[in-house]
Amino acid sequence: MTPILSLRRLSRRFGGTLAVDDVSLDIAAGEIHGLIGPSGCGKSTLLRMIAGFENLDAGEIRLSDERIDGIAPERRGIGIVFQDYALFPHMTVAGNLQFAMKATPRSERPARLASLLAMVKLEGLEQRFPDQLSGGQQQRVALARTFAAAPRLVLLDEPFSNLDAELRETARDEIRGVLKATGLSILLVTHDREEALTFCDRISVMKDGRIRQTGTPTLVYDRPIDAFVAGFLGPVTILAGRADGEMADTAAGRLAITPGGHGHLTLALRPESLAVAAEGPLHGTVATRSFRGARLSLGVMLGGLQVNVDAPPACPAQPGDAIALVQRAPAIVLAS
């Protein structure tokens, strides 16, 4: 299958900084793909290169198999929703959407406007001005305005960062539903791991201008390739081990490991992989206890190492208590 977007060996340097370093990536039609990584890893530069706002030092970009990296941004067929939505403040919702419908024949515009409003669930609000809408509603207008131009690909740059935490989750679920219904291909840039894991069909984790790993959220979370990816997607303890079949000896004791590990290796242990038990093969001492609402986070000294363990909020263990642990999931063998 031909990917809708194909990035081949893209690089971009600013002085001594390689902001994007030999990046290749394919995005399938209808896919919501997340580019995630810490501040300064090159996500925005990569997005700007795809949009046409940033030059390439090397590589090529294809959209529907057509080379687009030499084409002006407005002729690429790519829609962009920026962090601040960039709506026209002096135009109503209808005005903002109609502005983007230049390519639609005049007679078809009212019907197109109605279908866009329905798509983003803003019927009845078409005469409001942006400052009369909530942040989430403004964002949906921005999305609808992008759809109005019938793009082949939509780029979303930190689209939820201006919404407060409570609204963000609802907005995310709603927008994901809208996007999936349109069948549009989406590239989303975010530094928020939860957003990437919940919103995207696949994610690419970036560091220092390079993509370290691409895959479904489950795959990248459960089988991170290295300590950076493991730690970026969630709390983790990194430990050295020596494999012996399906088990490894580590400073924290003997642990079950994911298949394929041999000899000396590096392991990643997630807090939910261990559980407090009446008896267990692992014995330690509680070092820290922090209440996190739906769960309790315990720091447990196992051998010479402190590991994080998730426990139910009712767990009575206090710092200084001896505790037994069982393993619920194997420690992850890292490739590097």
Ligand SMILES: Nc1ncnc2c1ncn2[C@@H]1O[C@H](COP(=O)(O)OP(=O)(O)OP(=O)(O)O)[C@@H](O)[C@H]1O
């Ligand atoms: N126009 C520019 N001139 C010089 N350096 C730049 C320019 N744009 C980006 N950089 C540098 O390139 C690197 C990547 O920046 P970029 O903005 O792409 O990162 P990012 O992952 O999007 O970060 P953030 O999440 O903070 O927006 C950084 O080191 C940044 O300082």
